[in-house]
Amino acid sequence: xxxxxxxxxxxRQSFLRQAKACTDLGSxxxxxLCTLAASRLTExxxxxxxxxxxxxxxxxxxxxxxxxxxxxxxxxxxSERDTALAAVYPPHAVDDDTxxxxxxxxxxxxxxxxxxxxxxxxxxxxxxxxxxxLPGFLTIAARTGKPLILSEVGASAGLNLQWDRYxxxxxxxxxxxxxxxxxxxxxxxxxxxxxEIKIAERAGCDLNPLDPSSDDDRLRLxxxxxxxxQDRLDRTAAALAMAAESGLKVEKAxxxxxxxxxxATPRPGMTHVIYHTIAWQYLPASLKAxxxxxxxxxxxxxxxxxxxxxLQLEADGKPDGAAILLTLWPSGETREVGRADFHGRWVxxxxxxx
Numbered sequence: 272x273x274x275x276x277x278x279x280x281x282x283r284q285s286f287l288r289q290a291k292a293c294t295d296l297g298s299x300x301x302x303x304l305c306t307l308a309a310s311r312l313t314e315x316x317x318x319x320x321x322x323x324x325x326x327x328x329x330x331x332x333x334x335x336x337x338x339x340x341x342x343x344x345x346x347x348x349x350s351e352r353d354t355a356l357a358a359v360y361p362p363h364a365v366d367d368d369t370x371x372x373x374x375x376x377x378x379x380x381x382x383x384x385x386x387x388x389x390x391x392x393x394x395x396x397x398x399x400x401x402x403x404x405l406p407g408f409l410t411i412a413a414r415t416g417k418p419l420i421l422s423e424v425g426a427s428a429g430l431n432l433q434w435d436r437y438x439x440x441x442x443x444x445x446x447x448x449x450x451x452x453x454x455x456x457x458x459x460x461x462x463x464x465x466x467e468i469k470i471a472e473r474a475g476c477d478l479n480p481l482d483p484s485s486d487d488d489r490l491r492l493x494x495x496x497x498x499x500x501q502d503r504l505d506r507t508a509a510a511l512a513m514a515a516e517s518g519l520k521v522e523k524a525x526x527x528x529x530x531x532x533x534x535a536t537p538r539p540g541m542t543h544v545i546y547h548t549i550a551w552q553y554l555p556a557s558l559k560a561x562x563x564x565x566x567x568x569x570x571x572x573x574x575x576x577x578x579x580x581x582l583q584l585e586a587d588g589k590p591d592g593a594a595i596l597l598t599l600w601p602s603g604e605t606r607e608v609g610r611a612d613f614h615g616r617w618v619x620x621x622x623x624x625x
Contacts, residue, residue, distance in 0.1 A: 285329035289337035300499035346494035396427035399615025401434035406463035413466035425550025426475025460620035476529040480521035483514035546582040570600035
């Protein structure tokens, strides 16, 4: 087997792995699209050659090649650039041959757009991840009894920076005021502690922040939501409208440089919370190590009067979703307080038990 054929085979396998992930996360259409691409994509045109000779890591934890492809096609549909492709996308139902014929035609007809769009990494801002964050914030507020300073790394359009503006139903309990965004995860475990939450300040950074008021940026977010998950599209639209109305903006910055500046400012009488959701894993290993050291150093300087917390929802290699990790300083103790679906569909809450 030549190196070129071997590489193409590796990439086809990465599409099949993504198909399984899409099935597990409730998107049969995207799973089908990835499966078809794995078996039918060829090097006959520039787009196919780009994909099947991709030089980087094609997997979801790397360049997310299959999701770039799916997002690029969805952008063609949502922007109304390709009405023939839109005619085979949800809510329309067609057979595999008809679907692939439309995709294959788009590879040629929309070649310039696709080649350019495929260069960009997928960017999502899954609002339901706030369902995994809320119990963590309630735990932090209950244990420290202080207003919160929010610092989100990898905040995208800032939709999970405004988590306190959403309405939640956790089992039989509710939290928050009436909102156009209501989150109702499948909840397992005891309820989080009751606590009064006051947000003293909120800020976020991203290497490529998206503006909730920008048509182009909204299209980018929508395109990476799977086309058969209309509830996610509707929820994101409502959250984007809230963010645009509030004037919420995310700072364009390198995560480590930004964190260094945020942590340099003393916060007496407040709890500074650093948090991130399915973002830390995408940092290069050297930057992750630098960030860990930076946060640990800030934690060592924390006091009972000025606590520091770190709340994470990140993959840990286990098959049942992602870990919700909470670290509190000055003690520096870290606990896995729960687990959650990558899209926030379910939360298994363990809590910070004594």
